[in-house]
Amino acid sequence: MSITLPTRVAEKSRRAECETAVVPLAYTEPEPSHQAGAEAGPVVSLDHVSFCYEGEPTFALRDVSLSVEPGSFVGVIGPSGAGKSTLCSVVSGAAPHHFAGTFRGTATVDGMDTCEVGLTDVSRVVGSVLQDIDSQMVAAGVEDELLFGLENFGVPRDQVEARLAWALDACGIADLRSRDIATLSGGQKQKVAIAAILALRPKVLVLDEPTAALDPASSRMVFQTLRDLNDSGITVIVVEQKAALLAEFSDRVVVLDGGHVVLDGSPRSVFARRGALREAGVDRPRVTLVSDLLSQAGAFPAEKSFLTVDEAVAGLLEALPCAVAAGPAAPMRASRGRAGKAPCPPVTGEPVLRLRDVSYGYERGRVAVSSVDLDVRPGEIVAVVGENGAGKTTLTKLVAGLLRPTSGEVTVCGLDVRRARASEVARHVSTLFQNPDHQICRQTVLDEVTFGLVLQGVDPTEARERARGAVERLGLPAEAAPFALPRGRRQVVALASAMAREPRLLVLDEPTSGLDARERKTVMGAVDEARQGGCAVVMVCHDMEVVSDFATRLVVMAEGRVLADGAAGEVFSRSDLLARARVAAPQVADVAGRLAQAGFEAFSGVSDPRELARVAEGMVR
Amino acid sequence: MVGLFEYSQGSTVLHRANPVAKLALAASLCVATSLAAHIPTLLAIIAVVLLGAVYAGVGGRALALVRALAVLAALMLIVQTAIVRSGEPVILWVTDRGLDLGAHVALRLVAFAMPLVLMLSVTRMSDLTNAAVEVLHLPYRYAFAITCALRFVPILAQEMARIVEAQTARGLEVDSPNPVRRLRLTVPLVAPMLIGAVGRADATALAAEQRGFYLRGRDSSYKRYPMRARDVALLGLCLVVIVLGAAF
Numbered sequence: 001m002s003i004t005l006p007t008r009v010a011e012k013s014r015r016a017e018c019e020t021a022v023v024p025l026a027y028t029e030p031e032p033s034h035q036a037g038a039e040a041g042p043v044v045s046l047d048h049v050s051f052c053y054e055g056e057p058t059f060a061l062r063d064v065s066l067s068v069e070p071g072s073f074v075g076v077i078g079p080s081g082a083g084k085s086t087l088c089s090v091v092s093g094a095a096p097h098h099f100a101g102t103f104r105g106t107a108t109v110d111g112m113d114t115c116e117v118g119l120t121d122v123s124r125v126v127g128s129v130l131q132d133i134d135s136q137m138v139a140a141g142v143e144d145e146l147l148f149g150l151e152n153f154g155v156p157r158d159q160v161e162a163r164l165a166w167a168l169d170a171c172g173i174a175d176l177r178s179r180d181i182a183t184l185s186g187g188q189k190q191k192v193a194i195a196a197i198l199a200l201r202p203k204v205l206v207l208d209e210p211t212a213a214l215d216p217a218s219s220r221m222v223f224q225t226l227r228d229l230n231d232s233g234i235t236v237i238v239v240e241q242k243a244a245l246l247a248e249f250s251d252r253v254v255v256l257d258g259g260h261v262v263l264d265g266s267p268r269s270v271f272a273r274r275g276a277l278r279e280a281g282v283d284r285p286r287v288t289l290v291s292d293l294l295s296q297a298g299a300f301p302a303e304k305s306f307l308t309v310d311e312a313v314a315g316l317l318e319a320l321p322c323a324v325a326a327g328p329a330a331p332m333r334a335s336r337g338r339a340g341k342a343p344c345p346p347v348t349g350e351p352v353l354r355l356r357d358v359s360y361g362y363e364r365g366r367v368a369v370s371s372v373d374l375d376v377r378p379g380e381i382v383a384v385v386g387e388n389g390a391g392k393t394t395l396t397k398l399v400a401g402l403l404r405p406t407s408g409e410v411t412v413c414g415l416d417v418r419r420a421r422a423s424e425v426a427r428h429v430s431t432l433f434q435n436p437d438h439q440i441c442r443q444t445v446l447d448e449v450t451f452g453l454v455l456q457g458v459d460p461t462e463a464r465e466r467a468r469g470a471v472e473r474l475g476l477p478a479e480a481a482p483f484a485l486p487r488g489r490r491q492v493v494a495l496a497s498a499m500a501r502e503p504r505l506l507v508l509d510e511p512t513s514g515l516d517a518r519e520r521k522t523v524m525g526a527v528d529e530a531r532q533g534g535c536a537v538v539m540v541c542h543d544m545e546v547v548s549d550f551a552t553r554l555v556v557m558a559e560g561r562v563l564a565d566g567a568a569g570e571v572f573s574r575s576d577l578l579a580r581a582r583v584a585a586p587q588v589a590d591v592a593g594r595l596a597q598a599g600f601e602a603f604s605g606v607s608d609p610r611e612l613a614r615v616a617e618g619m620v621r
Numbered sequence: 622m623v624g625l626f627e628y629s630q631g632s633t634v635l636h637r638a639n640p641v642a643k644l645a646l647a648a649s650l651c652v653a654t655s656l657a658a659h660i661p662t663l664l665a666i667i668a669v670v671l672l673g674a675v676y677a678g679v680g681g682r683a684l685a686l687v688r689a690l691a692v693l694a695a696l697m698l699i700v701q702t703a704i705v706r707s708g709e710p711v712i713l714w715v716t717d718r719g720l721d722l723g724a725h726v727a728l729r730l731v732a733f734a735m736p737l738v739l740m741l742s743v744t745r746m747s748d749l750t751n752a753a754v755e756v757l758h759l760p761y762r763y764a765f766a767i768t769c770a771l772r773f774v775p776i777l778a779q780e781m782a783r784i785v786e787a788q789t790a791r792g793l794e795v796d797s798p799n800p801v802r803r804l805r806l807t808v809p810l811v812a813p814m815l816i817g818a819v820g821r822a823d824a825t826a827l828a829a830e831q832r833g834f835y836l837r838g839r840d841s842s843y844k845r846y847p848m849r850a851r852d853v854a855l856l857g858l859c860l861v862v863i864v865l866g867a868a869f
Contacts, residue, residue, distance in 0.1 A: 130827070438780075
C-alpha cells in the first residue's frame with residue numbers, strides 16, 4: 001500500500017487560476033475544515049495532463065485539458081484503451097500517488113494541485129468508485145463499509161449517525177443497512193459503494209463504468225441516483241459505455257480516444273458528430289440514428305435530432321399526420337427482421353439443446369430455475385434476458401453440465417447432461433463466461449486458443465493451425481501475453497478459444513459486457529458467422545441493442561421461470577411482460593411501442609432503427 | 622470454504638460478548654487442547670465447542686466443519702499408525718500405540734480448528750479488528766491486514782471455484798474421478814487465481830487509502846468495545862478451561 005511517487009514534469013506556468021465559491025449540498029452540517037476555504041471556478045481542472053504508467057511504452061493519457069464546473073454531470077466515453085480509467089485515476093489522485101509513472105501537466109481539484117498534496121487530501125474532495133466493486137469493499141457488512149471512511153476521516157461522533165442515514169437514504173438503500181455485502185445483488189453493491197463514498201460528502205464523485213455488470217433496470221437506477229446527487233450539488237464524472245444513459249442523464253459528454261479528448265460538449269452536440277464518433281469507435285443512441293435517417297431522407301428537420309426516447313416519441317408524434325393514427329395500419333409495415341440484416345429463414349432440424357421441465361435449487365432452498373422447457377436448433381441465436389438473479393447464469397451452467405438439474409432433463413447433442421461429466425459435455429458445447437480471466441490460463445494468445453482445441457482431443461499440430469486461423473480472423477496478437485491485454489481484448493481471446501473449436505452449441509454469458517462498440521461488433525460478428533455456419537447459440541445478455549440486433553429468438557426469464565419465448569420484436573412490444581420481468585426494451589422498440597399505443601399500429605413490433613425510420617418516413621410523406 | 626467465515630446473525634451472549642473475550646476463549650480452548658493428555662478430555666472439548674455452537678445458532682455449520690475436518694483427521698490417523706509401529710499389533714500394520722497417538726493427533730486437529738472458526742462465525746470482522754485495536758492496542762494496519770487476509774480466504778476460494786468451473790466447461794478433466802489426475806490438472810490453475818488476487822488486493826489497498834486509511838488511529842472506531850462484567854467472566858472461564866485441560 002506504499003505510495004511510489006513518480007517522475008513528474010509539471011508545467012506550473014499553465015495552471016488554471018481559481019476564484020472562490022462553495023458547492024451547495026442538500027445535507028447540511030457545520031462545514032468540515034477542508035471545505036471552509038473552497039475556491040470558486042472549476043472544481044476539477046486538468047491542464048495539459050499526460051500520464052504514462054511505469055513500465056508501459058506509451059502514454060495512457062496525452063495532453064488532456066479539461067475544466068469541470070461545480071455541479072456538472074460529465075459523462076466520459078471512448079473505446080478500450082482510450083484512457084478513461086486513467087482520467088478517473090488522475091482526477092481522484094490515484095495517478096500519480098498510487099499508480100507510479102510519468103505525470104506531465106497540472107491536475108487541480110478544488111484548488112489543490114494533486115501532485116503537491118497527498119492522496120488522502122485529494123480524497124477529501126473527490127470520492128472515487130472503482131470499476132471492480134468487490135475490490136472496493138473493505139468490510140463485510142453495509143454499515144461497516146460506510147463507517148470505514150467516516151471513522152478514518154475523523155467525522156465527529158455526533159455527526160456519524162446522521163451522515164450514515166443520509167448517505168443510505170440518498171442512495172435508496174436504508175433497508176440494506178444491516179445486511180452482509182456478500183448477500184447483495186450487483187446493483188445493490190454498486191449503490192453501497194456509492195453510499196460509502198457519499199457519506200464522506202465529496203464535492204466530486206468519480207465513477208468508472210458503474211453499470212458494466214448491471215441489467216438495464218439496475219443501470220438506470222444507478223444513474224437516477226447519480227442524477228439526484230448531482231441535483232443536490234455534487235459534481236459527477238462518470239465513465240460509461242452506454243451512450244443512451246449518457247445522452248439522457250449527463251449535461252456534458254467527453255469522448256476520449258488514444259488518450260486524447262476528441263470531442264467535448266453537450267450530449268446533443270457530441271452525439272450529432274457521427275463521423276468523429278464512428279472514427280473513435282463510439283456508439284450513438286439509437287434514437288439519434290433514427291432522427292438522422294429521417295433528416296437524411298428529408299422527412300424531418302436536421303436540427304431536431306433525438307437524444308432520448310421521450311424526445312423521439314414527442315418529435316415523431318408531432319411530425320406524424322393524425323389521420324394515419326385514426327386509420328388502418330399503414331400498408332408499408334415491413335417484415336420484422338433483425339437490425340440491418342435480412343430476416344432469418346425459419347429454423348428447422350433437430351434441436352441441439354433440449355430442456356424439459358428443468359428445475360434447479362441452490363442450498364438454503366433458493367430455487368434458481370423452475371420448470372423450464374426450451375429447444376434450440378442449429379442456426380438460432382436465442383437470447384435469454386431478465387434482471388440480475390432471474391436464473392439466467394444458472395441456466396447456462398445447467399446447459400454446460402456444470403450443474404445437474406434437481407429435476408427434469410437436459411439433452412445436448414443427444415447427450416443426457418445428467419449422466420455425463422461437464423468435461424464430456426464440453427466436447428459439444430463451447431461456453432464463454434462473463435469474466436474472461438477465469439478461462440485464460442496460458443502464456444500466449446496462440447497457446448491459449450490451441451489449448452482449448454487440444455482439450456477437445458484435436459491433434460496438437462492441427463490444433464495450432466486452427467488456432468492460428470481463429471486468432472488471425474479476430475485480429476488478435478498471436479504471441480502477446482493474454483493477461484497483459486486490455487479487458488475487452490481478453491474477452492475476444494476467450495471467444496477465439498471457444499469459436500476455434502467449431503462447437504455445435506455455443507453458450508455465451510454476457511459476451512459484450514464491458515466491451516466498446518468496436519469490440520462488441522467483432523465479438524457479435526463472429527458469433528453471427530458461427531450461427532450462419534449452423535451453430536446453435538444461447539446468449540445471456542443485458543445489452544438490449546445487441547439482443548435486438550442479433551437474436552433470432554428471445555426468452556424472458558423472471559424468478560427462475562420462462563415468461564415468454566418468441567421473436568424479439570414481438571416480445572419487446574409486450575410492455576406488461578417486460579415490466580413484470582424488469583427488462584427494459586431497447587430504445588427503438590420502446591419508441592415503436594409507445595407510437596403503436598398512440599394509435600400508429602404500423603410501428604407495432606418494430607425494433608430496428610432503419611425500419612422505424614422507414615415506417616415514419618412513409619407516413620410523413 | 623466459501624461460507625466458512627461468514628457472520629451469522631444472533632443476539633446470544635456469544636454474539637454480544639467483547640470480541641477480545643471471545644478470541645481469548647477460543648485461544649484458551651486451543652491451549653487446553655494442546656495440554657490435554659487423554660482422549661476423553663479432547664472429546665469433551667469438542668463436545669463443549671459443539672454445544673456452544675448449537676447455543677449460538679451455528680450448530681449446522683459446526684457439524685459441517687466437523688465433517689470436513691474428519692477427512693483430514695482420518696488421514697492424519699492413518700499416517701500416524703503407519704509411522705508409529707511400536708506397541709502391540711492390533712490389525713494389519715496398526716499397533717495399539719500407533720492407534721492411540723493417531724487418535725490424539727486427529728482429535729487435536731478437530732479440537733484446535735473448531736473454536737477459532739466458530740468464534741469468527743459469531744463475530745463481525747470489523748468488530749474483531751476494532752476491538753483488537755482498542756483493547757489490545759494492536760496497531761490498526763496489522764489488525765486490518767489480518768482481517769483482510771481472513772476475508773480474502775472465501776473470496777479466493779470462490780474465485781478458484783469459478784476458474785475450475787470455466788476450465789471444466791472447456792473440457793479440462795478437473796472433474797475426473799481420478800483424484801491424482803484431478804489434483805495434477807487443478808494445481809496449474811492457481812496461477813491465474815493469484816494473478817487476479819494481486820490485482821484485487823491492489824484495488825482494495827487503493828480504495829482503503831482513498832477513504833483515509835492512513836489517518837486512522839486507535840480511537841477512530843465509531844463503536845466502542847468496553848470489557849463488561851460478562852467479558853471478565855468469560856476471561857475467568859478461559860482460566861478454568863486451561864486448568865481443566867492441563868489437569869485431565
